[in-house]
Amino acid sequence: MSNPDSFISEVTEEVRRDRLYAMFRKYGWIGVLVVVGVVGGAAYTEWTKARDAARAQSFGDAMLDAVDLGAPEDRAQAMAAIPADGGQVALKDLMLATDAGSDKAAALAALDKLIADQTQPQVYRDLASLRRVMLVGKDQPIADRRAALEAIAVPGRAFRTLAAEQLAYLLIEDGKKDEAIAALAALMQDQEAPGGLRQRASQMITALGGTPPEPSAAAEPSADAG
Template sequence: MPDIFDEVNEDLRAERARRLLQRYGGLLVVAVVLVVAGAGGWQAWKWYQARETDRIATIFLRGIDAAGGPPGEARKQALVDFAEVVRDGGTGYRTLARLREAALKADTGDLAGAEDLWRQVADDSGAEKLLRDLAVLQSVLHQIDAGDPAALAARLKPLASPDNPWHALAEEVQALLDIRQGNKDAARDTLKRLAQDVTAPDGVRGRANGLLARLGE
């Protein structure tokens, strides 16, 4: 008897499967096609992303080479290249391109254009904090002669924290601000600290000693 029941159950399952296939067979085929297409689409998307990353990297490096050339058409091309990377690149390349484009604009006298780019980097929450802080530092440095001292000092303050990688440079710029405002004692204190700071870059320590000599120390 168990064998008969087993055979009946098998027949019922086969009949049910046949009916399901007749009723939903088309949908099953579509589902299989979509799964296969989805897998193929994902591979195609990965291939496209890799190719696009290579393209952006090539444009960025071409821009760097052009920026290092003499003023003229080469630097104009560099600005075009960096602008394209900013438009089409991912966060990392976009941030680097903005910084390079800003530096190039500053070198050619377009401080307003450079400041706009530094602000974009500083305000970009998706960018690396190290690069955002660098943008702030560059912005303040290029306004050292004409910017509002209090506003510039406020922007420098977070960067001057000992745990910030840019703290030595930020303190150096703060000392320059103090000198500009006639606060020579404050400038001397900062410069002495920098001159003795073994963790500060050699260039910063050398400039600190040079400024101290000019201040009569």
């Protein structure tokens, strides 16, 4: 390369460098803001996690204190006074509804409220539906209880196997013993069924005069599940 070419190249490079520095001086603050934003966002995320954990701990402690109270009306009053938001509302309603000493009509009303609340997670509403079927018992027609359970006993739902167990019990109530035994046997082979459920199914099959199937290899890993 000739000297003139070399000179022009050096000048061009110097001009580019000057332009780059000028851009840094003009727009560098944007990069600083981005860094500050990232660091600040991470700090805020950690703070909200700590805050939410503390709030959940406080809520859980208050609920446990309320459960320890002796009289049902005292437990209900204490639980109702506990501040709650989001999913905590659903959990509190479930605790009130599943209190062994609570009024049945009030419990059903609490469950109905939770089931109808579209803002609550589906898992809480499914649990409320399951609990409602178990609580209402024969006060509701079998067809209505079956419809509620079938909506939960579908793949992907958290309480699918528990709903299937209750559907089998409805078959027993309806006098369909052979179908109930078949449904319970299928649950014993279900790899998603917890060990406690499979044990209950086995005992019920025996009580109905059937022979429980051998647990499948796929189901064995969850045999210790509750």
